Amino acid sequence: MLGDTPARDYSRKLNLFNAFAESELRQLIAGLGLGPGMCVLDAGCGTGEALGWLLSAVGADDGTAVGVDLSAAHVDAARARTGARTTILQADLLNAGLVAGTFDLVWCINTINHLRNPLAGVDYLSTLLRPRGRIALGQSSLVPDMFFAWDSRLERLTNDAVRQYYRDRYGLAERDVNSVRSLAGLLRQAQLRNVEARTIMIERLSPLGAVDEAYLFEAIFRDTWGPRLQPYLSEDDYAQLSRLCDRRHEQYALRRPDFHFLQSFTLVVGQT
Ligand SMILES: C[S@@+](CC[C@H](N)C(=O)[O-])C[C@H]1O[C@@H](n2cnc3c(N)ncnc32)[C@H](O)[C@@H]1O
Incomplete structure (x- = not known):
């Protein structure tokens, strides 16, 4: 699902997002109460930013952070970032040869929805936990993002166009796209206890x-939106969106004094 393969590379987008959301993500990690000497797994670690944050939460001397990711390019970037103290495996996270009962925490951000069968993924990740170990599933944008505080109509049409683009590209039904919302349900179905959620x-x-501008301009305006949304919007709406997204245009959204961006990020945690 969602087209990930060992050869796929969207490192730049991951770098942009993690730089953009670093302070919020680190706050969520701090709220997990990790302690020295713990062993954590970042399942779908991407370019490895969170591995460094997790390692500092468990202590670089006696704690352990392990990453696993399918993409060779993401793993290369993660290894370059983290150094030799961190083991990073390039593998399917369901088949990475990890030892059952090893981890105090599995951290899994914006990844469970990339698996063909998210419940099988959570079931498997739970087997890697020590008794009373926890799994933390994170997901951006369960609540629609606010991009255009001054134009809710264009924002809604743009969000709808993005969803329709992804449904067409990956042959998904609306129900499949919605399944990403049920993180708490997934943890309960996997028999995890003490399920808690926090949305920031x-x-x-x-x-x-x-x-912030680099993430919003490059990852969203240019790459997530851009010409690929043209077939999904009216001519006028697409032209208006293009002006708002054009750095050289006087209407460029990110320079407007009323630009106000909101993006939710939800972390759901369950325990064995
Ligand atoms: C949206 S990215 C999130 C990366 C990272 N957690 C972050 O927040 O920056 C999803 C990641 O999951 C990886 N991935 C997708 N399917 C996977 C699988 N079956 N096994 C391991 N990694 C997978 C992709 O290569 C990608 O790096």
Whole structure:
């Protein structure tokens, strides 16, 4: 599902998101109460930013952080970032040869929805946990993002166009796309206990700093939107969206004084 393969590379997008959301993600890690000497797995570790944050939460001397990711390019980037203290496996996370009963925490961000069978994924990841170990599933944008505080109509049509684009590209029904919302349900179905959820808002106002503008412009305006949305919008709406997304245009959204961005991020945690 969602087209991940060992050869696929969207490192730049992952770098942009993790730089953008670093302070919020680190706050969520701090809220997990990890302690020195613990052993954590980042399942679908991407380019490895969170591995460093997790390792500092469990202590670089006696704690352990292990990453696993399918993509060779993501793993290369993660290895370059983290150094020799961190083991990173390039493998399907369901078949990476990890030892059952090893981890105090499995951290799995924006990845469970990339698996063909998310419940089988959670079931398997749970077997890797020690008694009373926890799994933390994170997902962005369960609540629709706010991009255009001044134009809810164009924002809704753009969000709908993105969903329709992904459904067409990956041959998904609306129900399949919705299944990503049921993180708490997944943990309960996998018989995990003490399921808790916390949703935070990533909130940015103009004037934006360089890291925030880079994520919003490159990852969203240019790559997630851009010409691929043209077939899904009317001519006028597409033209209006293009002006808002064009750095050289006077209407460029990220320079407007009323630019106000909201993106939810949900972390759901369950325990064996
Ligand atoms: C949206 S990215 C999230 C990456 C990272 N967790 C982050 O938050 O930056 C999803 C990641 O899952 C990886 N992935 C997808 N299917 C996988 C699988 N079956 N086994 C291991 N990794 C997988 C992709 O290669 C990609 O790096």
